[in-house]
Amino acid sequence: MTTTISILANIPEDLHDALQSHLETHPDWDQDRVFSAALSLFLMQYGKADRRTTRVYLDSLFRRDLPTAC
Numbered sequence: 001m002t003t004t005i006s007i008l009a010n011i012p013e014d015l016h017d018a019l020q021s022h023l024e025t026h027p028d029w030d031q032d033r034v035f036s037a038a039l040s041l042f043l044m045q046y047g048k049a050d051r052r053t054t055r056v057y058l059d060s061l062f063r064r065d066l067p068t069a070c
Helices: 013-025 031-045 051-061
Strands: none
Touching (some): 031 051
Protein backbone atom coordinates (compact mmCIF):
# COMPACT_ATOMS: atom_id res chain seq x y z
CA MET A 1 0.00 0.00 0.00
CA THR A 2 1.37 3.40 -0.96
CA THR A 3 0.62 6.37 1.25
CA THR A 4 0.80 9.84 -0.24
CA ILE A 5 1.38 12.84 1.98
CA SER A 6 0.83 16.32 0.62
CA ILE A 7 2.42 19.11 2.62
CA LEU A 8 1.01 22.59 2.87
CA ALA A 9 2.90 24.49 5.54
CA ASN A 10 3.00 28.00 6.84
CA ILE A 11 6.56 29.02 7.62
CA PRO A 12 7.84 32.16 9.32
CA GLU A 13 8.41 35.07 6.96
CA ASP A 14 12.13 35.16 7.81
CA LEU A 15 12.51 31.53 6.68
CA HIS A 16 10.50 32.22 3.55
CA ASP A 17 12.71 35.19 2.68
CA ALA A 18 15.89 33.21 3.33
CA LEU A 19 14.64 30.30 1.21
CA GLN A 20 13.60 32.61 -1.61
CA SER A 21 16.99 34.33 -1.53
CA HIS A 22 18.81 30.99 -1.58
CA LEU A 23 16.75 29.67 -4.48
CA GLU A 24 17.32 32.85 -6.49
CA THR A 25 21.09 32.48 -6.18
CA HIS A 26 21.23 28.68 -6.54
CA PRO A 27 19.26 27.77 -9.68
CA ASP A 28 20.12 24.08 -9.35
CA TRP A 29 18.01 23.92 -6.17
CA ASP A 30 14.22 24.12 -5.99
CA GLN A 31 11.68 24.09 -3.18
CA ASP A 32 11.05 20.34 -3.45
CA ARG A 33 14.74 19.55 -3.23
CA VAL A 34 15.19 21.81 -0.19
CA PHE A 35 12.24 20.27 1.65
CA SER A 36 13.33 16.70 0.81
CA ALA A 37 16.81 17.39 2.15
CA ALA A 38 15.52 19.16 5.27
CA LEU A 39 12.89 16.56 6.15
CA SER A 40 15.18 13.58 5.59
CA LEU A 41 17.94 15.21 7.68
CA PHE A 42 15.42 15.90 10.47
CA LEU A 43 14.33 12.24 10.46
CA MET A 44 17.93 11.00 10.46
CA GLN A 45 18.85 13.25 13.40
CA TYR A 46 15.95 11.93 15.48
CA GLY A 47 16.62 8.26 14.74
CA LYS A 48 13.50 7.73 12.63
CA ALA A 49 15.39 7.02 9.44
CA ASP A 50 16.14 3.91 7.48
CA ARG A 51 18.31 3.36 4.41
CA ARG A 52 15.65 4.85 2.13
CA THR A 53 15.54 8.08 4.13
CA THR A 54 19.32 8.30 4.06
CA ARG A 55 19.27 7.72 0.29
CA VAL A 56 16.75 10.55 -0.20
CA TYR A 57 18.99 12.86 1.83
CA LEU A 58 22.11 12.01 -0.17
CA ASP A 59 20.26 12.18 -3.47
CA SER A 60 18.93 15.61 -2.51
CA LEU A 61 22.38 16.93 -1.72
CA PHE A 62 24.04 15.51 -4.81
CA ARG A 63 21.10 16.21 -7.17
CA ARG A 64 20.12 12.78 -8.27
CA ASP A 65 16.55 12.46 -9.51
CA LEU A 66 14.35 11.70 -6.53
CA PRO A 67 11.53 9.17 -6.72
CA THR A 68 8.12 10.74 -6.33
CA ALA A 69 5.44 9.33 -4.08
CA CYS A 70 2.30 8.46 -6.01
